[in-house]
Amino acid sequence: QQQVKQSPQSLIVQKGGISIINCAYENTAFDYFPWYQQFPGKGPALLIAIRPDVSEKKEGRFTISFNKSAKQFSLHIMDSQPGDSATYFCAASNHNQGGKLIFGQGTELSVKP
């Protein structure tokens, strides 16, 4: 019940295209859903996050869509750029459980020029 399932495992997108990564969770007590971006040799860095009281959050080219009834959320990267090539992790946490993040398995994104 603590798992967060992420897909696809890898994704190749042309420059200017839309990248979409999906995550599903089971624990309905989760109340915070961030996405992290990780470059090789670096630690994960927070990209964007959403709470379950809204269905969408947009920051620049990055958008999170959240479907509470389906227990799913997704990251959309508009106008994908080669510099976006990285591994993306979805995560979830519950503020009543210490705020510790449960991570998905990761998606390796490659944006081709």
Add this chain to the structure above:
Amino acid sequence: EAGVAQSPRYKIIEKRQSVAFWCNPISGHATLYWYQQILGQGPKLLIQFQNNGVVDDSQLPKDRFSAERLKGVDSTLKIQPAKLEDSAVYLCASSRDIYNSPLHFGNGTRLTVT
């Protein structure tokens, strides 16, 4: 603000040896986490501290792993004795509090056990 500092960046040891990792969190961050990231997987929580107290160590293999956070600032994670399956990147993260504040990660220590 300065980020989360970790050392060493890389460590290669033989199985059954011991190793220690060090972490200095962002100043003022009360919560500190150690995560294990095996190649090709998402980070997995090992232990969480709030100040110098343990909040969650349910996933820490306590027969070989230990961690401490003396004085509620720096932290060390130790493995003794190491096994081949401990080869991974060990990430330290900190956050302002335990109420879903953003986690800030260091660049990790890459451990190879031969």
